[in-house]
Amino acid sequence: MAVKKFVVGNFDDEAVLFPAVKKVRRAGYKIHDVFTPFPIHGLDKAMGLRDTSLHTAGFIYGISGTATAVGFITWALTIDWQINFGGKPFFSLPAWIPVTFELTVLFAAVGMVLTFCYLCQLAPFVKKDHFNPRSTDDTFVMALECTDKTSETEAMSFLQTIGAKEVKVEYKETGWWLGRYDKDTMRFQKKEADH
Amino acid sequence: MALLRYESQVRPPLVDGSKDYHQVTEDICRPVEANPSRLWWIGFLVSVALLIFGIISVTMEVIYGTGQWNLNKTVGWGWDITNFVWWVGIGHAGTLISAILLLFRQGWRTGVNRAAEAMTIFAVMCAGQFPIWHMGRVWNAFFVLPYPNTRGPLWVNFNSPLLWDVFAISTYFTVSLLFWYSGLLPDLATLRDRAKVKWRKAFYGVAAFGWTGSTKHWQRHEALSLVLAGLSTPLVLSVHTIVSFDFATSVVPGWHTTIFPPYFVAGAIFSGFAMVQTLLVVTRKVLGLEDYITIEHIDVMNKVIVLTGSIVGIAYLTELFMAWYSAVGYEEFAFFENRLNLSSPYGWSYWIMMGCNVLSPQIFWFKKMRRNLFVTFFMSILVNIGMWFERFVIIVTSVYRDYLPSAWSTYYTPTIWEVGFYMGTFGLFFTCYFLFSKFFPVIALAEIKHILKKNGENFKDNMDEVEEESTEEFGEKHGHDHGA
Numbered sequence: 001m002a003v004k005k006f007v008v009g010n011f012d013d014e015a016v017l018f019p020a021v022k023k024v025r026r027a028g029y030k031i032h033d034v035f036t037p038f039p040i041h042g043l044d045k046a047m048g049l050r051d052t053s054l055h056t057a058g059f060i061y062g063i064s065g066t067a068t069a070v071g072f073i074t075w076a077l078t079i080d081w082q083i084n085f086g087g088k089p090f091f092s093l094p095a096w097i098p099v100t101f102e103l104t105v106l107f108a109a110v111g112m113v114l115t116f117c118y119l120c121q122l123a124p125f126v127k128k129d130h131f132n133p134r135s136t137d138d139t140f141v142m143a144l145e146c147t148d149k150t151s152e153t154e155a156m157s158f159l160q161t162i163g164a165k166e167v168k169v170e171y172k173e174t175g176w177w178l179g180r181y182d183k184d185t186m187r188f189q190k191k192e193a194d195h
Numbered sequence: 196m197a198l199l200r201y202e203s204q205v206r207p208p209l210v211d212g213s214k215d216y217h218q219v220t221e222d223i224c225r226p227v228e229a230n231p232s233r234l235w236w237i238g239f240l241v242s243v244a245l246l247i248f249g250i251i252s253v254t255m256e257v258i259y260g261t262g263q264w265n266l267n268k269t270v271g272w273g274w275d276i277t278n279f280v281w282w283v284g285i286g287h288a289g290t291l292i293s294a295i296l297l298l299f300r301q302g303w304r305t306g307v308n309r310a311a312e313a314m315t316i317f318a319v320m321c322a323g324q325f326p327i328w329h330m331g332r333v334w335n336a337f338f339v340l341p342y343p344n345t346r347g348p349l350w351v352n353f354n355s356p357l358l359w360d361v362f363a364i365s366t367y368f369t370v371s372l373l374f375w376y377s378g379l380l381p382d383l384a385t386l387r388d389r390a391k392v393k394w395r396k397a398f399y400g401v402a403a404f405g406w407t408g409s410t411k412h413w414q415r416h417e418a419l420s421l422v423l424a425g426l427s428t429p430l431v432l433s434v435h436t437i438v439s440f441d442f443a444t445s446v447v448p449g450w451h452t453t454i455f456p457p458y459f460v461a462g463a464i465f466s467g468f469a470m471v472q473t474l475l476v477v478t479r480k481v482l483g484l485e486d487y488i489t490i491e492h493i494d495v496m497n498k499v500i501v502l503t504g505s506i507v508g509i510a511y512l513t514e515l516f517m518a519w520y521s522a523v524g525y526e527e528f529a530f531f532e533n534r535l536n537l538s539s540p541y542g543w544s545y546w547i548m549m550g551c552n553v554l555s556p557q558i559f560w561f562k563k564m565r566r567n568l569f570v571t572f573f574m575s576i577l578v579n580i581g582m583w584f585e586r587f588v589i590i591v592t593s594v595y596r597d598y599l600p601s602a603w604s605t606y607y608t609p610t611i612w613e614v615g616f617y618m619g620t621f622g623l624f625f626t627c628y629f630l631f632s633k634f635f636p637v638i639a640l641a642e643i644k645h646i647l648k649k650n651g652e653n654f655k656d657n658m659d660e661v662e663e664e665s666t667e668e669f670g671e672k673h674g675h676d677h678g679a
Contacts, residue, residue: 120412
């Protein structure tokens with residue numbers, strides 16, 4: 001198993017973290033990930049993460065729920081076993097709206113949650129590495145991935161100048177438990193650099 | 196700074212006291228990590244005792260059939276369906292708070308949403324018991340599902356409101372559970388990372404699903420919460436609408452009205468908020484969370500109660516008007532004789548309903564009353580009683596004397612086993628709630644931290660100064676010279 005080197009900086013204020021993320025990217029370091037105790041709006045943009053397409057997945061699941069309900073009820077009540085309910089037409093769509101709606105919601109919700117867990121690789125009994133246990137409490141942890149060219153002393157002092165309270169170097173075995181974000185991260189844009 | 200959006204100074208803080216992020220974690224995790232108090236044990240054991248009473252009552256019903264209940268030819272739905280609608284109604288507040296108020300960007304929801312969602316899930320669990328055991332031959336309960344069978348296959352009747360209910364309640368339960376648990380993941384991770392004892396590490400390690408707080412995960416989590424909120428909003432409205440269809444699509448006098456869906460939904464929110472108040476007034480005190488569930492939260496929820504109570508009141512008056520205006524003798528009889536007339540056999544129940552649901556909440560027009568904990572607690576109980584009687588009035592007074600005088604029933608009173616079943620669901624509800632409050636954080640940790648800088652008392656004081664600065668200025672001033 002390959003071992004990777006990370007320079008890890010702990011921040012105690014998201015107001016410091018924000019400009020720091022931008023500066024780190026401008027300086028050309030590769031951010032492995034930033035771990036935060038709560039969602040920080042805009043941090044994903046600042047890190048250059050692509051938008052998630054979970055919404056689209058949810059829409060597709062919802063539509064498939066609608067199609068399942070309408071298709072199945074139509075087949076069951078007009079083709080497979082016709083029953084005369086008080087002289088109403090066999091194909092009585094308005095009466096099927098409630099079940100159709102419920103199945104739409106059910107498919108969308110269950111599908112999205114499962115997709116979310118799959119994408120984030122979350123499941124019971126899964127153990128993952130997030131560098132600092134206090135990142136679920138009050139610390140904002142930025143992990144820089146070191147390449148052959150990276151000088152760790154430079155990276156450490158750089159992190160300190162931009163506001164990290166505590167900096168250290170860590171070695172981690174690579175694997176899915178570290179998360180893979182390369183496909184989700186956009187290259188640092190010229191536009192951002194000018195900003 | 197994206198985190199410093201404008202927040203009016205007029206709005207009081209949502210988190211009292213001088214807190215930083217770590218203090219928030221400490222405060223909210225303390226009740227989970229400490230040993231259960233004597234009060235907790237007493238409450239828990241009483242709940243378990245009630246639950247056992249309920250199990251015995253249900254067992255009696257299964258052995259001897261629904262004849263164990265005092266239902267008769269005319270009153271086929273008695274306490275059981277009354278309790279079903281009552282519990283489902285209570286189960287509406289949680290999703291309303293977490294979903295609709297999320298879409299409306301109501302910051303105060305963060306203090307109460309986790310407990311309210313848990314309450315929703317437990318209430319729906321209780322509600323589901325009644326139609327299931329009311330089936331009598333409960334071992335055939337799976338007949339309500341559309342599955343290929345040896346009877347043709349004969350499918351379920353998709354045109355029937357009772358089947359819509361099966362889909363609505365089960366979907367509502369599933370979606371609420373997913374919404375609640377996905378929101379809990381980050382907080383369980385906090386507990387996991389703080390755990391010192393072995394079983395805690397193992398328990399929360401499994402429960403937290405390996406949550407790390409990675410920015411990418413948060414981005415997806417936010418997307419998930421938003422879409423689930425968007426889905427739950429029409430869902431929560433649909434559930435009680437469909438429950439009201441159970442009545443409204445029939446031709447029973449007193450049930451056959453078009454205002455039932457909005458009237459039931461308003462009633463559900465009304466009773467749900469009352470139950471949230473009952474639980475939270477006690478929870479905040481016992482667990483010492485007064486800084487997070489503040490008087491402000493209580494005040495806001497009381498405003499919702501007076502609003503929805505008044506909507507329900509208008510619905511009652513509209514029903515009376517429509518009964519008179521329709522000039523249908525049966526409708527008039529149902530409303531003016533069976534309900535309004537105090538000297539008719541069940542007239543008293545109508546007036547309890549009116550008193551508890553329409554008159555008494557009007558006290559909340561006064562700010563002093565809204566912010567008084569004793570009044571709030573007392574009122575929340577009254578509203579719960581009133582809303583139970585609303586369902587009782589709708590069900591029993593409509594069916595015990597309708598079209599055919601020869602079919603009129605004698606006075607319907609429940610048996611001990613019917614009452615025991617109802618008590619049993621209280622046992623189930625509170626057993627679950629006590630376990631929840633012991634093992635899970637009753638306040639959404641991450642969400643409180645998210646709003647802390649906008650709504651925390653110690654931060655709010657400095658907002659004036661901060662608001663004057665532009666984003667860049669703020670970044671320069673508070674950002675650069677921090678660490679180095």
